Amino acid sequence: MEEKYLQTIAQELNIQHKQVMATALLLNENATVPFIARYRKEATGSLDEVAITAIRDRLEQLAELDKRREAILESLEKLEKLTPELKAKIMAAETMTVLEDIYLPYRPKRRTRATMAKEKGLEPLAKLLFEQGECDPALEAKSFVNPEKEVHTVEDALAGARDIIAEWISEDQEARTQIRALYQNTALFECSVIAGKEEEAAKYKDYFDWSEPVAKAPSHRVLAMRRGAKEKLLILRVVVDEERAVECLNALFVKRDNAAAEQVKAAIRDSFKRLISLSMETEIRMESKIRADEAAIKVFAENLRQLLLSSPLGQKSILAIDPAFRTGCKVVCLDRQGRLLYHDAIFPLMSPDAARREGLKVLAWCDKFNIEAIAIGNGTASRETEAFVQSIGLPAAIPVVMVNESGASVYSASEAAREEFPDKDITVRGAVSIGRRLMDPLAELVKIDPKSIGVGQYQHDVDQPMLKRSLDDTVISCVNAVGVEVNTASRQLLTYVSGVGPRLAESIVTFRDQNGPFASRQSIKGVPGLGEKTFEQCAGFLRVRNAENPLDASAVHPESYPVVHQMADDLGCSVADLIHNAPLREKIDFQKYVTETVGMPTLMDIKSELSKPGRDPREKFETFSFAEGIHEMTDLEIGMELPGIVTNITAFGAFVDIGVHQDGLVHISEMADRFVKDPADVVKVHQNVTVRVLEIDIPRKRIALSMKKERLPETKEKRPEKRAEKSKSPVPSSRNNKPPKPQQVQREFGDTLGIKLP
Numbered sequence: 001m002e003e004k005y006l007q008t009i010a011q012e013l014n015i016q017h018k019q020v021m022a023t024a025l026l027l028n029e030n031a032t033v034p035f036i037a038r039y040r041k042e043a044t045g046s047l048d049e050v051a052i053t054a055i056r057d058r059l060e061q062l063a064e065l066d067k068r069r070e071a072i073l074e075s076l077e078k079l080e081k082l083t084p085e086l087k088a089k090i091m092a093a094e095t096m097t098v099l100e101d102i103y104l105p106y107r108p109k110r111r112t113r114a115t116m117a118k119e120k121g122l123e124p125l126a127k128l129l130f131e132q133g134e135c136d137p138a139l140e141a142k143s144f145v146n147p148e149k150e151v152h153t154v155e156d157a158l159a160g161a162r163d164i165i166a167e168w169i170s171e172d173q174e175a176r177t178q179i180r181a182l183y184q185n186t187a188l189f190e191c192s193v194i195a196g197k198e199e200e201a202a203k204y205k206d207y208f209d210w211s212e213p214v215a216k217a218p219s220h221r222v223l224a225m226r227r228g229a230k231e232k233l234l235i236l237r238v239v240v241d242e243e244r245a246v247e248c249l250n251a252l253f254v255k256r257d258n259a260a261a262e263q264v265k266a267a268i269r270d271s272f273k274r275l276i277s278l279s280m281e282t283e284i285r286m287e288s289k290i291r292a293d294e295a296a297i298k299v300f301a302e303n304l305r306q307l308l309l310s311s312p313l314g315q316k317s318i319l320a321i322d323p324a325f326r327t328g329c330k331v332v333c334l335d336r337q338g339r340l341l342y343h344d345a346i347f348p349l350m351s352p353d354a355a356r357r358e359g360l361k362v363l364a365w366c367d368k369f370n371i372e373a374i375a376i377g378n379g380t381a382s383r384e385t386e387a388f389v390q391s392i393g394l395p396a397a398i399p400v401v402m403v404n405e406s407g408a409s410v411y412s413a414s415e416a417a418r419e420e421f422p423d424k425d426i427t428v429r430g431a432v433s434i435g436r437r438l439m440d441p442l443a444e445l446v447k448i449d450p451k452s453i454g455v456g457q458y459q460h461d462v463d464q465p466m467l468k469r470s471l472d473d474t475v476i477s478c479v480n481a482v483g484v485e486v487n488t489a490s491r492q493l494l495t496y497v498s499g500v501g502p503r504l505a506e507s508i509v510t511f512r513d514q515n516g517p518f519a520s521r522q523s524i525k526g527v528p529g530l531g532e533k534t535f536e537q538c539a540g541f542l543r544v545r546n547a548e549n550p551l552d553a554s555a556v557h558p559e560s561y562p563v564v565h566q567m568a569d570d571l572g573c574s575v576a577d578l579i580h581n582a583p584l585r586e587k588i589d590f591q592k593y594v595t596e597t598v599g600m601p602t603l604m605d606i607k608s609e610l611s612k613p614g615r616d617p618r619e620k621f622e623t624f625s626f627a628e629g630i631h632e633m634t635d636l637e638i639g640m641e642l643p644g645i646v647t648n649i650t651a652f653g654a655f656v657d658i659g660v661h662q663d664g665l666v667h668i669s670e671m672a673d674r675f676v677k678d679p680a681d682v683v684k685v686h687q688n689v690t691v692r693v694l695e696i697d698i699p700r701k702r703i704a705l706s707m708k709k710e711r712l713p714e715t716k717e718k719r720p721e722k723r724a725e726k727s728k729s730p731v732p733s734s735r736n737n738k739p740p741k742p743q744q745v746q747r748e749f750g751d752t753l754g755i756k757l758p
Contacts, residue, residue: 002062002066005059005062006020006021006024008062008094009055009058009059009062012058013051013054013055013058015045015047015051016045018045019044019045019047020055022040022043022044022045023036023043023044023047023051023052023055023056024055024059026040026043026044027052027055027056027059030533031537032476032498032499032537033049033052033053033056033473033476033477034049034476034477034480034481034498034541035498035499035536035537035540036052037049037052038480038540038555038557038605039540039557039559039602041599041601041602041605042597042598042599042601042602046601049477053473064096065093065095065096065099068096068099069090069091069093069099072090072099072102072103073087073090075103075106075107076090076103076106079106081106086102089102090102090103097180097283098173101173101176101177102173104171104173104176105171112163112167113160113163113166113167114163114164114166114167114168116160116163117160117161117163117164118164119149120144120146120149120150120151120160121144121146121149121151122144122151122157122160122161122164123164124144125140125141125144125157125158125160125161126160126161126162126164126165126168128140128260129158129161129162129165129260129263129264130165130168130253130264131260132254132255132256132258132260132261132264133256133260134258134260135258135259135260136259137158137259137260137262137263138154138158141154141157141158141161142154142157144157144161145157158263161263162263162266162267162270163267163270165263165264165267165271166267166268166270166271166274166275167271167275169249169253169267169268169271169275169276170271170275170276170279172252172253174252175249175252175253175276176276176279176280178248178249178252179245179248179249179272179276179280180280180283182240182244182245182248183214183238183240183280183281183283183284184214184215184284184287185215186213186240186241186244187213187214187215187238187239187240187284188211188212188213188214188238188239188240189210189211189212189213189214189217189222189225189236189237189238189288190210190211190236190237190238190239191207191208191209191210191211191225191228191229191234191235191236191237192207192208192209192210192234192235193207193208193209193233193234193235194232194233194234194235197232197233200233201228201231201233201234204224204225204228204233204234207221207224207225207228207234210225214238214284214288217288217292218295218651218652219291219292219293219294219295219296219299219457219458219651220292220296220457220458220650220651220652222288222289222291222292223292223293223296223457223458223461223462224458226289226292226461227458227461237281238280238281238284238285238288239281240277240280242272242273242277245272245276245277246268246269246272249268249271249272249276250265250268253268254268289463290463292462293462293463293466293467294466295651296456296457296458296459296461296462296651297462297463297466297467297470297471298470299456299457299649299650299651299680300450300455300456300457300459300467300470300471301470301471301473301474302649302680303455303456303648303649303685304450304453304455304456304471304474304475305474305477305478306649306684306685306686307441307445307453307455307685307686308441308442308445308446308474308475308478308479309442309478309481309482309617309618310441310442310618310685310686311618311619311620311621311622311686312438312439312440312441312442312616312618312621313373313401313438313439313440313621314439314440314621315336315337315439316336316372316373316438316439317333317334317335317336317369317370317371317372317373318333318334318338318371318372318373318374318375318435318436318438318439319331319332319333319334319362319365319366319369319371319373319374319375319435320332320333320334320374320375320376320377320403320431320432320434320435320436320438321374321375321376321377321385321389321431321434322377322379322405322408322427322430322431322434323376323377323379323380323381323382323384323385324380324381325349325380325381325384327345327427328345328346328347329345329346329347329348329349329381329385330343330344330345330427330428330430330431331343331344331345331346331362331365331431332428332431332432332435333365333369333371334432334435334436334439335369337488338432338435338436338439338440340421340424340428340432341369342365342369343424343428343431344361345427346358346361346362348385348388349381349384349385349388355388355391358388359388359391359392359393360392362389362392363392363393363394366394366395366398371398372397372398373398373399373400373401373438374389374394374398374399374400374401375401375403375434375435375437375438376389376400376401376402376403376434377402377403377405377408377430377431377434378402378403378404378405378657379405380661382402382661383626383631383659383660383661384631386400386402386626387631399623401438401623401624402624402626402645402659403434403435403437403438404437404454404645404647404657404686405430405433405434405437406452406453406454406455407445407448407449407452407453407454408430408433408434408437409426409430410448410449410452411429411430411433411444411447411448412426412427412429412430412433413426413429414447414448416447416490416491416492417429417433417447433447442478442479442482442493442618443489443490443493446475446479446490446492446493446495446496447490447492447493450471450472450474450475451467451471454647454648455647455648455649455685456648457648457650457651475496476496476498479493479496479497479541480496480497480498480541481617482616482617482618483541483542483543483555483614483616484497484541484542484543485543485544485545486508486512486518486524486542486543486544487512487517487518487544487545490509491505491506491508491509492505494508494509497538497541497542498537498538498540498541499533499534499536499537499538500534500538503529504527504529504530504534507527507528507529507530508524508527508530511526511527511528518544519544519547519548520544520547520548520549520552521539521542521544521547521549521552521558522558524538524539524542524544535558536559539557539558540555540556540557540558541555543614545614549561549575550575550576550579550613551564551575551613553613553614554609554610554613554614555605555609555613555614556605556606556609556610556613560598560602560606563593563598563603563606564578564606564610566593567588567593570592571584571587571588578610579610579611579613582611585607585610585611588607590603590604590607622688624643624645624688625643626642626643626644626658626659627640627642627643627658627659630642630658630659630660631659631660632660632661633660633661633662633696633698633701633703634698635660636658636660636693636696636703637693637696638693638694638695638696639692639693640692640693641690641691641692642658642659642690642691642692642693643658643688643689643690644656644657644658644659644664644688644689644690644691644705645657645686645687645688645689646683646684646685646686646687646689647663647685647686648663648685649679649680649683649684649685650679651668651678651679652667652668652679653665653666653667653668653670653671653679654666654671654679654682654683656689656691656705658691658703658705660703662701662703663703664691664693664702664703664704664705665702665703665704665705666683666689666691666705666706666707667704670694670704670705670706670707670708671683671707671708672707672708673708673709682707683707689707690707691705691706691707692705692706692707692708693705694706
């Protein structure tokens with residue numbers, strides 16, 4: 001491990017050298033980020049997961065730099081061009097960009113204009129002109145005219161010499177450094193529509209004639225322009241002031257004011273236009289793409305974290321419905337462990353008579369399977385199905401919850417779903433996923449590729465390996481923060497536990513199926529392939545509820561059990577007494593138990609865990625209801641104040657579901673009565689919010705919303721005339737008909753079922 005790298009990382013992250021060293025050593029021993037953050041606070045100085053991940057990633061980047069450095073040194077040795085001075089420069093290079101700039105003049109390249117000019121014997125002329133001594137360039141060039149080498153005239157000779165000089169300039173490290181700085185500080189994105197593609201490129205209308213500084217361009221605009229260019233609808237360029245760039249190069253290379261210097265000036269301009277500008281544009285495109293990717297991935301990862309850590313309803317018997325009009329609603333009944341008990345299809349949206357019959361069925365299932373909550377997917381026909389369910393006279397104790405079903409179809413067609421339900425079709429599997437999401441979003445969502453969950457921004461345009469790693473890190477962080485009940489967890493959930501992975505997760509499930517539930521954490525060691533090192537990594541994150549040792553259901557690591565038992569012995573009580581008796585815990589003098597390996601950070605974690613062992617860190621579940629009578633965009637009116645759920649957060653605002661099958665956008669400028677730099681500072685995914693309708697654009701399916709408290713500005717309404725006639729049926733007969741208000745349906749169903757409703 002390079003000592004200089006540790007110091008570099010410490011300076012970059014503004015943390016102590018010993019913290020970086022301790023973290024690097026633990027990572028080198030294959031310790032995971034969650035394990036280090038939770039159980040090695042004494043070693044790292046209580047670094048959190050963000051800092052530990054940054055150290056891990058930076059160490060890998062520096063290792064890649066060293067790998068490239070060795071490859072370059074090997075190449076130069078083979079070319080017999082490695083001098084002590086050149087080697088010293090290469091060893092001192094601290095970034096990949098500097099390293100590549102040093103190597104550029106020696107890198108094997110295809111035949112260029114300069115290469116061909118050298119083959120024609122024009123390099124001595126180029127050197128003479130580049131020195132800019134007092135001479136007549138035309139006279140000097142005469143001796144290089146050679147028709148046999150296709151140098152027919154003096155101008156041919158001078159042009160070839162300028163080509164050689166242009167390449168020297170383009171490969172000069174200082175020249176590239178200065179022009180790179182010019183691009184980084186002053187370059188502009190210039191975007192325009194390709195002629196004749198205006199109609200096809202309508203979604204990129206904002207970029208038809210667009211220009212902005214590269215350094216300030218936000219991630220979503222960079223990715224949008226790049227996507228438009230990739231689709232061959234937009235032209236995207238990165239430009240700087242050519243004259244300023246040429247002046248910069250002139251200052252570096254023009255030494256005299258004579259005829260030879262004029263040739264050099266001409267070569268400089270050619271070098272910039274033909275070589276340097278193209279190279280720098282490519283570099284800046286790549287740099288801006290990396291920055292945009294990082295920003296977009298950061299937004300995606302944070303949205304995913306918030307979604308994964310959404311409040312769980314908990315272990316309840318669930319009736320889940322995957323709504324649909326034509327093909328009917330798929331209904332499943334799940335027990336408290338999420339096991340499928342029953343499934344069927346109902347068609348409540350076909351006619352009032354059908355609705356009455358199906359309502360009786362749902363009530364019967366609720367009674368038979370002791371249903372404690374109803375989950376409804378938020379896709380097509382969701383509001384109509386919700387109105388139907390709310391109307392059938394359910395007991396007040398059974399909440400009806402709308403569940404985000406993004407990615408459920410991906411899960412239903414996955415290998416995991418086929419393994420669990422080989423004889424069920426994808427619609428049944430999807431309904432099961434919806435019900436389980438209500439019980440525990442984290443446990444269910446880990447079965448789905450995070451990119452399919454629908455909380456990203458341009459996720460298909462960003463660097464895919466970088467995206468996968470970030471999302472995997474996020475899932476791992478969330479799973480280990482919550483903890484996993486080893487006796488009920490799926491293979492997919494166990495895969496993300498610190499130190500486990502797919503193969504060992506499969507072994508744990510197989511062992512559990514063959515031998516019954518694990519009785520304790522120690523019994524987990526019986527799983528084939530799970531050694532002491534792996535047990536150390538995973539044990540603290542695995543829970544065994546109802547074990548003989550109550551600590552097995554907590555986040556206290558087994559390595560700390562002796563400390564807790566000593567505390568109990570000193571107080572003359574059991575560990576269970578410590579957990580259930582707060583006054584006893586107050587008597588513990590934690591300073592007394594500090595040792596070389598157990599410090600106050602670990603002891604404070606133990607203290608916290610004893611007061612709430614195994615407690616779920618996620619917030620308490622709260623039910624939510626959309627506004628009554630608002631089901632479609634045509635029901636909206638400007639100025640309406642509505643409840644909504646945040647479904648996605650981007651760099652430019654937040655998307656909110658208000659129950660009309662089309663999310664509305666709260667632009668960042670409309671999120672608060674103050675300046676908002678980052679939407680994530682104001683809202684979270686799945687947060688319940690109140691919004692006002694600013695604008696309705698039905699043809700483009702766009703809804704503008706505001707969360708400001710101030711009076712809404714006058715806004716032109718972009719919507720067609722409302723339908724003159726409304727369906728009088730208690731339930732819609734087709735997708736194009738609006739359902740009645742829930743109160744109307746409830747009264748009719750109340751009469752049918754013999755229940756008096758207001």
